[in-house]
Amino acid sequence: xxxxxxxxxxxxxxxxxxxxxxxxxxxxxxxxxxxxxxxxxxxxxxxxxxxxxxxxxxxxxxxxxxxxxxxxxxxxxxxxxxxxxxxxxxxxxxxxxxxxxxxxxxxxxxxxxxxxxxxxxxxxxxxxxxxxxxxxxxxxxxxxxxxxxxxxxxxxxxxxxxxxxxxxxxxxxxxxxxxxxxxxxxxxxxxxxxxxxxxxxxxxxxxxxxxxxxxxxxxxxxxxxxxxxxxxxxxxxxxxxxxxxxxxxxxxxxxxxxxxxxxxxxxxxxxxxxxxxxxxxxxxxxxxxxxxxxxxxxxxxxxxxxxxxxxxxxxxxxxxxxxxxxxxxxxxxxxxxxxxxxxxxxxxxxxxxxxxxxxxxxxxxxxxxxxxxxxxxxxxxxxxxxxxxxxxxxxxxxxxxxxxxxxxxxxxxxxxxxxxxxxxxxxxxxxxxxxxxxxxxxxxxxxxxxxxxxxxxxxxxxxxxxxxxxxxxxxxxxxxxxxxxxxxxxxxxxxxxxxxxxxxxxxxxxxxxxxxxxxxxxxxxxxxxxxxxxxxxxxxxxxxxxxxxxxxxxxxxxxxxxxxxxxxxxxxxxxxxxxxxxxxxxxxxxxxxxxxxxxxxxxxxxxxxxxxxxxxxxxxxxxxxxxxxxxxxxxx
Amino acid sequence: xxxxxxxxxxxxxxxxxxxxxxxxxxxxxxxxxxxxxxxxxxxxxxxxxxxxxxxxxxxxxxxxxxxxxxxxxxxxxxxxxxxxxxxxxxxxxxxxxxxxxxxxxxxxxxxxxxxxxxxxxxxxxxxxxxxxxxxxxxxxxxxxxxxxxxxxxxxxxxxxxxxxxxxxxxxxxxxxxxxxxxxxxxxxxxxxxxxxxxxx
Numbered sequence: 001x002x003x004x005x006x007x008x009x010x011x012x013x014x015x016x017x018x019x020x021x022x023x024x025x026x027x028x029x030x031x032x033x034x035x036x037x038x039x040x041x042x043x044x045x046x047x048x049x050x051x052x053x054x055x056x057x058x059x060x061x062x063x064x065x066x067x068x069x070x071x072x073x074x075x076x077x078x079x080x081x082x083x084x085x086x087x088x089x090x091x092x093x094x095x096x097x098x099x100x101x102x103x104x105x106x107x108x109x110x111x112x113x114x115x116x117x118x119x120x121x122x123x124x125x126x127x128x129x130x131x132x133x134x135x136x137x138x139x140x141x142x143x144x145x146x147x148x149x150x151x152x153x154x155x156x157x158x159x160x161x162x163x164x165x166x167x168x169x170x171x172x173x174x175x176x177x178x179x180x181x182x183x184x185x186x187x188x189x190x191x192x193x194x195x196x197x198x199x200x201x202x203x204x205x206x207x208x209x210x211x212x213x214x215x216x217x218x219x220x221x222x223x224x225x226x227x228x229x230x231x232x233x234x235x236x237x238x239x240x241x242x243x244x245x246x247x248x249x250x251x252x253x254x255x256x257x258x259x260x261x262x263x264x265x266x267x268x269x270x271x272x273x274x275x276x277x278x279x280x281x282x283x284x285x286x287x288x289x290x291x292x293x294x295x296x297x298x299x300x301x302x303x304x305x306x307x308x309x310x311x312x313x314x315x316x317x318x319x320x321x322x323x324x325x326x327x328x329x330x331x332x333x334x335x336x337x338x339x340x341x342x343x344x345x346x347x348x349x350x351x352x353x354x355x356x357x358x359x360x361x362x363x364x365x366x367x368x369x370x371x372x373x374x375x376x377x378x379x380x381x382x383x384x385x386x387x388x389x390x391x392x393x394x395x396x397x398x399x400x401x402x403x404x405x406x407x408x409x410x411x412x413x414x415x416x417x418x419x420x421x422x423x424x425x426x427x428x429x430x431x432x433x434x435x436x437x438x439x440x441x442x443x444x445x446x447x448x449x450x451x452x453x454x455x456x457x458x459x460x461x462x463x464x465x466x467x468x469x470x471x472x473x474x475x476x477x478x479x480x481x482x483x484x485x486x487x488x489x490x491x492x493x494x495x496x497x498x499x500x501x502x503x504x505x506x507x508x509x510x511x512x513x514x515x516x517x518x519x520x521x522x523x524x525x526x527x528x529x530x531x532x533x534x535x536x537x538x539x540x541x542x543x544x545x546x547x548x549x550x551x552x553x554x555x556x557x558x559x560x561x562x563x564x565x566x567x568x569x570x571x572x573x574x575x576x577x578x579x580x581x582x583x584x585x586x587x588x589x590x591x592x593x594x595x596x597x598x599x600x601x602x603x604x605x606x607x608x609x610x611x612x613x614x615x616x617x618x619x620x621x622x623x624x625x626x627x628x629x630x631x632x633x634x635x636x
Numbered sequence: 637x638x639x640x641x642x643x644x645x646x647x648x649x650x651x652x653x654x655x656x657x658x659x660x661x662x663x664x665x666x667x668x669x670x671x672x673x674x675x676x677x678x679x680x681x682x683x684x685x686x687x688x689x690x691x692x693x694x695x696x697x698x699x700x701x702x703x704x705x706x707x708x709x710x711x712x713x714x715x716x717x718x719x720x721x722x723x724x725x726x727x728x729x730x731x732x733x734x735x736x737x738x739x740x741x742x743x744x745x746x747x748x749x750x751x752x753x754x755x756x757x758x759x760x761x762x763x764x765x766x767x768x769x770x771x772x773x774x775x776x777x778x779x780x781x782x783x784x785x786x787x788x789x790x791x792x793x794x795x796x797x798x799x800x801x802x803x804x805x806x807x808x809x810x811x812x813x814x815x816x817x818x819x820x821x822x823x824x825x826x827x828x829x830x831x832x833x834x835x836x
Contacts, residue, residue, distance in 0.1 A: 013661045013673075120676075144696035145672075177698040178658065178673040180665045253696035260695070261639065336701035354724045356703030357756040362748055366717045367741035369648070369685045589683055589739045 016145035017042035023152025030193035033070040036482035037086030039175035040114030064089035075109035077195030084112035108156035118332030127300040132277030139277040141249035233275035241269040254338035262349035296323035376552035376608020381520035389530035405447035425454025431469035442469040449479040513544035523615035567609035575621035640693035647711030652780040662806035674698035789830015
């Protein structure tokens with residue numbers, strides 16, 4: 001049984017994201033919609049795994065805006081719902097986010113924003129607590145996976161109390177940490193799944209006249225939340241001390257342990273803030289009135305700090321308030337960083353917790369393991385094919401615009417087929433703009449999931465506004481980077497039910513692109529198809545490329561399941577001249593040079609049998625070493 | 637307790653570190669202990685460095701400070717070397733006897749890394765976890781379980797927290813039937829080999 005289905009009283013090991021899913025289920029949601037994005041993905045993935053058993057609707061929407069709208073529609077019809085996204089995903093949904101605060105909800109509605117301090121897998125580390133201010137939606141922030149469970153439920157209660165959306169903000173370290181969680185309630189036997197849409201034109205139609213009135217109501221709710229909220233959204237621990245630490249979210253967990261290690265836990269008053277926006281007014285006033293010195297510990301921006309300083313000023317208090325003087329404003333916080341900050345603030349502890357033996361001094365040094373395209377990854381072949389074809393067509397100067405996905409790793413040598421990467425779908429708009437101002441040929445590389453997410457308006461604009469760029473869709477028929485979630489080109493829904501498969505070539509052809517579909521496993525054929533296609537491009541036509549093969553990780557998994565033997569390649573040392581073209585042009589991790597050897601070997605356990613290296617080798621020195629199952633190609 | 641018990645698991649993506657972290661987490665629940673298991677990995681699905689921070693005892697802060705590890709399990713030698721920054725002089729380190737160099741990179745040999753670790757740490761144990769897994773399972777798939785068994789064997793402080801019984805109960809929650817029996821065997825044999833290393 002899935003751990004999120006365990007019974008009341010049981011203690012289960014849950015990842016922060018699973019804890020959010022369980023909290024939402026206990027709260028009685030009947031609809032969840034999301035677009036996958038690290039570190040948020042496992043919330044709706046978990047829900048998708050239990051959706052059929054629980055008879056609730058769970059979907060992977062095409063993007064965060066659509067996901068938000070889907071979940072919001074349920075909530076304005078009286079059905080509790082959740083949407084979840086990574087921090088930058090909320091930018092995509094920001095339009096509806098603002099409006100949802102004006103119109104409010106009729107049932108609990110929680111928006112999970114999974115932020116990524118330290119940008120472990122993101123283009124930036126924006127602090128989405130600010131969205132609380134611009135939208136007037138309260139932001140709840142748990143400090144541990146266990147609290148993620150608890151505060152998901154509290155967020156739904158808060159949302160129901162005020163008929164207002166609530167943002168639950170988590171961060172990577174919490175999203176991806178597992179902890180024992182003791183379940184407080186059973187799942188509701190029959191959550192409300194049937195909604196009623198009540199026609200209320202003056203509420204759901206945000207024309208200026210209606211919005212003006214709704215704004216007044218919105219500000220009343222905002223003020224109430226600020227002034228009437230205390231526990232559990234803020235908690236004073238060890239009251240009465242002159243030194244006060246105010247900590248929000250996961251920063252609290254670092255503060256708690258740092259004070260324990262420094263032996264200061266009885267000498268400091270802590271205000272644990274679980275709703276950083278707006279900070280509950282009363283408990284802040286209470287701790288400030290007694291305080292002489294205050295330190296605010298929070299990850300990233302001074303969101304709580306600015307509010308506390310402003311309250312202190314309003315009240316005319318004399319206490320000294322510090323924050324970013326002691327706690328860094330960039331990167332993720334940790335016990336070590338917070339401990340150092342508290343030691344400097346208090347001047348009362350030894351800054352060394354443990355003496356590290358330090359890095360080992362070795363010659364050569366231990367090499368880094370940067371993320372690379374997996375062995376057999378079809379993107380590797382696609383990149384080799386397009387570069388070779390461009391070369392054959394005599395197109396020497398090329399700009400490759402890029403996007404967000406595994407294929408972003410093509411920024412590295414030897415490919416360098418990602419020269420920009422800003423946001424989802426950005427490859428195409430950037431390519432269009434560049435084509436208006438530069439002379440080089442432009443290839444806009446975008447993944448399939450990203451194409452559906454935000455690429456389609458870009459390709460329409462490209463044709464409409466007479467841009468000169470070649471969209472190239474790397475289509476592995478799944479959202480691979482976040483763990484293989486289905487999308488409109490997969491043919492199944494989030495819960496595994498068959499559905500219509502929408503192919504990108506049909507969309508591109510309808511828009512007016514002459515569209516060429518290649519199989520990156522067939523390297524030589526694909527090069528000649530593209531060489532021809534590029535001639536058409538030179539003649540002034542709009543062309544688009546789709547390179548389609550499944551993700552190698554999925555193929556390997558299916559091969560194990562179906563006991564299919566995939567080809568494994570080997571290098572014939574007799575024929576190999578040691579030119580290293582295979583190594584230098586493919587950068588495949590399965591191809592290695594043993595120390596003191598000039599000729600590469602293929603690591604059998606890593607080879608996925610894509611055959612790119614064999615296609616590259618000018619001396620036919622690489623060939624299949626085993627007897628693959630007939631029809632193995634069908635798995636790709 | 638002033639400090640939690642800090643356990644670092646390192647290796648290369650695909651070696652079963654996440655499963656090992658979960659197993660230890662499940663064992664802690666069965667031993668009645670609070671625990672946080674934090675997975676730290678970058679964008680790579682496979683082949684990148686993976687570090688799992690396991691912290692046993694009361695508290696919620698998930699990441700272990702440099703020098704703060706009481707015990708390190710390394711599933712690969714270069715990653716063992718890289719994890720030195722988490723070690724202090726008293727750290728116990730168990731290293732899988734396996735070198736997986738990243739492609740085309742110059743790298744130190746197994747012996748150089750182990751010698752460097754031994755020059756700074758009193759207790760470094762090299763263990764052929766693949767050997768015991770291959771002997772019992774027929775494949776290296778249970779190397780992670782073997783390294784945990786061996787670790788409990790050489791580090792009684794770890795065993796006093798999560799007992800063998802708790803680990804076996806956790807195995808029962810994760811594996812079934814034949815796989816369960818074989819994994820229990822791998823665990824027990826590795827434990828015995830570990831214990832014999834410290835004269836037990």
